[in-house]
Amino acid sequence: AQTVTQSQPEMSVQEAETVTLSCTYDTSESNYYLFWYKQPPSRQMILVIRQEAYKQQNATENRFSVNFQKAAKSFSLKISDSQLGDTAMYFCAFGQSYQLIWGAGTKLIIKP
Amino acid sequence: DAGVIQSPRHEVTEMGQEVTLRCKPISGHNSLFWYRQTMMRGLELLIYFNNNVPIDDSGMPEDRFSAKMPNASFSTLKIQPSEPRDSAVYFCAGWMGVPGNTIYFGEGSWLTVV
Numbered sequence: 001a002q003t004v005t006q007s008q009p010e011m012s013v014q015e016a017e018t019v020t021l022s023c024t025y026d027t028s029e030s031n032y033y034l035f036w037y038k039q040p041p042s043r044q045m046i047l048v049i050r051q052e053a054y055k056q057q058n059a060t061e062n063r064f065s066v067n068f069q070k071a072a073k074s075f076s077l078k079i080s081d082s083q084l085g086d087t088a089m090y091f092c093a094f095g096q097s098y099q100l101i102w103g104a105g106t107k108l109i110i111k112p
Numbered sequence: 113d114a115g116v117i118q119s120p121r122h123e124v125t126e127m128g129q130e131v132t133l134r135c136k137p138i139s140g141h142n143s144l145f146w147y148r149q150t151m152m153r154g155l156e157l158l159i160y161f162n163n164n165v166p167i168d169d170s171g172m173p174e175d176r177f178s179a180k181m182p183n184a185s186f187s188t189l190k191i192q193p194s195e196p197r198d199s200a201v202y203f204c205a206g207w208m209g210v211p212g213n214t215i216y217f218g219e220g221s222w223l224t225v226v
Contacts, residue, residue: 033211042219043201043219043220044217044218044219044220045203045205045215045217046217047214047215050212050214052212091155095211096211097211098143098145098160098162098168098207098209098211099157099160099168100215102154102155104154105154
């Protein structure tokens with residue numbers, strides 16, 4: 001079965017610090033897509049960053065970057081210069097088509 | 113672009129009552145999802161439509177749940193009769209139907225069945 005594990009239920013850091021959220025997954029497929037979604041208190045899920053498994057280069061989006069280790073099936077999210085607005089639940093997900101496998105989420109709290 | 117619009121945002125209903133959740137997807141998205149989110153089970157895919165046709169409804173919990181998409185700009189998720197264990201946040205989401213593309217979520221409908 002395909003699974004996603006987010007081993008950190010909750011994390012908190014000071015504003016402006018760097019934080020890394022971990023995600024591991026299990027699949028026998030070779031080509032797939034990986035995602036990090038953010039769910040702030042408003043509840044709406046928003047895409048943070050995506051990675052295509054066949055691309056070796058790690059994706060970056062402004063302060064957000066990933067460390068994708070395909071062999072280890074690891075897909076961590078690094079948030080640099082964290083801001084109060086980054087406080088949210090973060091979900092890791094992967095899939096090949098419409099069906100995404102979702103992790104349980106990591107609650108990230110940015111403290112002023 | 114108004115994004116995915118869901119209604120109602122909150123609903124409290126009594127057990128046994130019918131509940132209808134509504135969704136207006138983003139124009140141009142040919143695919144639509146209904147998800148359910150609970151603390152216990154996380155985010156679950158209930159049903160997936162492509163070009164208004166239900167493609168995968170394997171996640172629909174039981175016959176009490178039904179979903180329709182009569183046209184490209186409207187979908188409903190109905191629960192009849194509702195039960196307390198149906199209490200959850202229900203998300204509608206749209207997608208361009210291309211693997212790897214962003215899934216755009218609505219703000220969710222928070223359902224409480226008492």
